[in-house]
Amino acid sequence: MKKLERRDFIKAATFSAAAFTVASGIPGCGNNEKKNNTSGYSGKTFNWRMVTTWSPHFPLLGEYADKMAVWIDEMSGGRLKIQVYGGGELVPALETFDAVSQGVAEMGHGAPYYWAGKIPAAQFFSGIPFGMNTQQTNAWLFDGGGIQLWEQTYAPHNLIPFVCGNTGGQMGGWFNKEINSLADLQGLKIRMPGLGGKVITKAGASAILSPGSELYTNLERGVIDALEWIGPYHDYLMGFHKIAKYYYSPGWQEPTGTLELIVNKNAYESLPADLQSIIRCAASAVTMQLLSGFEQKNAEYLLKLKNEDKINLKDFPDDVLNKLKEFALQVFNEITNADAQSKKVYESYKEFQIQTHEWTAIAEKNY
Numbered sequence: 001m002k003k004l005e006r007r008d009f010i011k012a013a014t015f016s017a018a019a020f021t022v023a024s025g026i027p028g029c030g031n032n033e034k035k036n037n038t039s040g041y042s043g044k045t046f047n048w049r050m051v052t053t054w055s056p057h058f059p060l061l062g063e064y065a066d067k068m069a070v071w072i073d074e075m076s077g078g079r080l081k082i083q084v085y086g087g088g089e090l091v092p093a094l095e096t097f098d099a100v101s102q103g104v105a106e107m108g109h110g111a112p113y114y115w116a117g118k119i120p121a122a123q124f125f126s127g128i129p130f131g132m133n134t135q136q137t138n139a140w141l142f143d144g145g146g147i148q149l150w151e152q153t154y155a156p157h158n159l160i161p162f163v164c165g166n167t168g169g170q171m172g173g174w175f176n177k178e179i180n181s182l183a184d185l186q187g188l189k190i191r192m193p194g195l196g197g198k199v200i201t202k203a204g205a206s207a208i209l210s211p212g213s214e215l216y217t218n219l220e221r222g223v224i225d226a227l228e229w230i231g232p233y234h235d236y237l238m239g240f241h242k243i244a245k246y247y248y249s250p251g252w253q254e255p256t257g258t259l260e261l262i263v264n265k266n267a268y269e270s271l272p273a274d275l276q277s278i279i280r281c282a283a284s285a286v287t288m289q290l291l292s293g294f295e296q297k298n299a300e301y302l303l304k305l306k307n308e309d310k311i312n313l314k315d316f317p318d319d320v321l322n323k324l325k326e327f328a329l330q331v332f333n334e335i336t337n338a339d340a341q342s343k344k345v346y347e348s349y350k351e352f353q354i355q356t357h358e359w360t361a362i363a364e365k366n367y
Helices: 006-024 061-075 093-101 120-125 134-143 146-157 194-202 212-220 232-238 265-269 273-307 318-338 340-365
Strands: 046-052 080-085 107-110 159-166 173-175 189-191 206-208 246-249 258-264 312-315
Touching (some): 046 093, 061 107, 061 159, 061 273, 080 273, 093 107, 120 146, 120 194, 120 340, 134 146, 134 340, 146 159, 189 212, 212 232, 232 273, 258 265, 258 273, 318 340
Parallel strands (some): 046 107, 189 206, 246 312
Antiparallel strands (some): 107 258, 173 246
């Protein structure tokens, strides 16, 4: 028998693993079950572009977009190369969806609630106010029919979505005004995207949508009165603790923060099956590792904020949260009554939430 050199063994193993993934449809690597007729190994090289809603190389979010491109390059043996562009480098951050839909770039990384103005149902895949946590949401997406509904929602826009990262539970935001009652929210200009923004509008505040790169300046100059971003790690790096008095929890507006990889459908279907599987596997790897990164960094930086910067950490009063939850249900009803796809998605989500509640109460809450 001919002796295999190490590089030959690795090359053979990589191809075998990719072929096995295609043949078996490994659940951990497959957000999408459907396959096209393109199959088998191809030596053709593809050069793609990925645009993101994050600043270039932004900590964790942009960094994992960069890592994903490297992983795909390595797993494909250099056959699929991806150039990553941060928000504003190729297209503005909030034009990522259109850029990928139209084929300006083959891939995009961001958060689905950014596209609520185009597709109302998209925001139900990000994180729902007072909704499920990250573990429950992932269960709905991967095994409760969520990803299939997501695919249906994006299909008219020539896009295939993949779950690609999660921020975990978030904070309630930074305020320069203490919130003791619902009346304290009235008239405030608050940076809050997605469904949470619609909820605070009902409370008498104004929801402002702006990319992360503009938040510090906007808060410092009074363009906005308050903001929510993610959690202690990014909030510390962004310097919000230097210009805001109060840091509120819990993050009722976003108990989980699902992120997405969107891929141009025509581009994706032009790939051989093994490269399609590599994209799915890379997205799944980002989903796990990015969440782990957030958990570790947020724990570390919460202590820094508390111990080094002596921030004023506050809880929203119960009566404020209860009223916001009432407003949230009103928002869900209004959106789902006006949009059939939103109704379909939310009904699936709500059914899964009810189903998983008792098990979570026993396995997690009791513990």
